[in-house]
Every structure is written in C-alpha cells, then in structure tokens.
Amino acid sequence: MIERGTLYIVSTPIGNMADITLRALDTLKAVNLIVCEDTRRTRGLLTHYQISKPLLSYNDVNKEARTPGLLSKLSTGQSLALVSDAGTPAISDPGFYLVRQAIRQGINVVPIPGPSAILAALVVSGLPTDRFLFVGFLSRKSGRRRTQIRSFAAERGTIIFYETALRLPKVAPVLAEILGPGREVVLARELTKKFEQVVRTDLENLPEILKGVPLKGEFVVLVSGNTQ
Numbered sequence: 098m099i100e101r102g103t104l105y106i107v108s109t110p111i112g113n114m115a116d117i118t119l120r121a122l123d124t125l126k127a128v129n130l131i132v133c134e135d136t137r138r139t140r141g142l143l144t145h146y147q148i149s150k151p152l153l154s155y156n157d158v159n160k161e162a163r164t165p166g167l168l169s170k171l172s173t174g175q176s177l178a179l180v181s182d183a184g185t186p187a188i189s190d191p192g193f194y195l196v197r198q199a200i201r202q203g204i205n206v207v208p209i210p211g212p213s214a215i216l217a218a219l220v221v222s223g224l225p226t227d228r229f230l231f232v233g234f235l236s237r238k239s240g241r242r243r244t245q246i247r248s249f250a251a252e253r254g255t256i257i258f259y260e261t262a263l264r265l266p267k268v269a270p271v272l273a274e275i276l277g278p279g280r281e282v283v284l285a286r287e288l289t290k291k292f293e294q295v296v297r298t299d300l301e302n303l304p305e306i307l308k309g310v311p312l313k314g315e316f317v318v319l320v321s322g323n324t325q
C-alpha cells in the first residue's frame with residue numbers, strides 16, 4: 098500500500114476532524130515515523146483516529162539538525178509521513194526544506210492531498226478562481242508590509258494571504274490606501290469550524306465591517322485583482 102523509502106506529504110484537517118482522506122489515514126497508519134510540527138497537536142489527531150505511531154517534531158528551529166537523520170532513514174528504506182498542525186505541510190508551514198533536500202538525494206516524495214485554508218477560502222469567496230496569487234503571511238513590520246502590498250498591486254488574479262485577527266484592523270486601511278478603495282475583499286474566518294464565517298465587502302468598507310466581526314480565530318484574506 099505504501100512504498101519503501103518514500104516521504105509522504107500528508108494534509109490534515111484545518112478544523113473539522115472529519116476532513117481527512119482515507120488515503121491520509123492509511124498512510125499515517127503504515128509509515129514508520131510521522132514527522133510533525135507539534136507532537137501534542139498531531140497526537141490529538143492520531144488519538145482521534147486510534148492510530149499509534151512514533152512522532153518526531155520538525156520545525157524552523159530544528160529543521161537543519163533533523164533533516165540529515167530523516168534523509169538517512171528514508172535512504173535505508175523507511176517511509177515517513179510529514180504533517181503540519183493543520184492543512185497542507187510546507188504551505189506557510191514547515192516542510193519545504195525537507196522536501197527540497199529529499200529531492201536532491203533522489204528520494205521519492207509523494208503528496209497525499211487534502212485540506213488547505215487557501216483553496217477552501219478561495220472557492221467560497223466568489224472572487225475569480227482562474228488565476229490567483231498566494232503571498233503567505235504579510236510582514237509584521239509596517240514598512241515591509243507596505244512594500245509587500247505594493248508588490249502585488251498590479252496582480253490581475255485574486256490575491257490571497259493569511260493574517261492574524263489582531264493585525265487585521267491595522268492592515269485594512271493600508272490595503273485600501275495602496276490597492277484602492279474599490280477592490281472586493283473577502284474574509285474567510287474559522288473555516289470548517291463552529292464559528293465559520295465568510296464576510297464579503299470592499300476595501301473602503303472593510304475597517305467599518307471589522308468592527309462587527311469577532312477578531313478571534315483564524316483568517317484567510319482575499320482581495321480581487323487589478324482589473325484596470
């Protein structure tokens with residue numbers, strides 16, 4: 098069912114525990130080791146699905162130290178699953194470095210696709226889906242954030258980014274100032290969870306709208322592209 102010496106990139110739920118594929122569960126059961134972001138978080142998922150498997154944490158701080166050992170396991174025929182706390186690994190989450198190094202060593206890397214907040218938000222946004230630009234998290238520093246926003250001002254496709262709830266009120270007026278007040282904006286909050294909410298407005302009205310949105314939980318922000 099699984100291949101030897103293979104690194105599986107396994108997507109896990111972004112909230113609703115039922116959002117995991119049969120193939121993801123089979124893979125997590127079959128591999129020798131699960132490499133994860135936070136062992137406690139992944140242990141919760143495994144317990145829910147009654148899977149017992151060794152876990153090893155892998156993150157930005159320990160990735161360089163841990164990668165050689167993982168590559169050596171893979172090259173001796175062990176199979177590993179890489180998961181993150183939620184969604185698809187390596188998308189604003191640890192994993193890219195491991196994937197890159199594994200490919201360099203000729204190791205087989207296989208995706209087990211599933212949830213990702215980007216696509217879940219895009220498909221319910223009502224904004225064009227034929228072309229989009231994902232820019233990860235906006236910078237925490239206001240100067241860098243402005244430069245970043247300017248860098249995608251001309252993009253014609255839908256722009257998607259992750260943002261923390263508390264920074265949204267600060268970011269909203271800057272988006273309007275740089276991109277123009279008329280752009281459509283969609284906030285996709287707590288997708289697949291109890292307080293799931295999708296708010297559709299424009300950049301001019303966003304600061305006012307934010308006063309009525311609970312600034313709690315996880316948000317994906319989508320802005321319509323430049324149509325001029």
Ligand code: SAM
Nearest residue numbers: 111184185188213214259260287288315316317
């Ligand atoms: N790798 C993940 C993925 O594929 O969705 C994203 C990881 S990133 C560290 C976490 C960010 O994704 C959150 O800060 C939030 O912006 C977004 N996010 C994750 N789960 C979400 C959800 N259920 N609803 C809305 N946004 C979510």
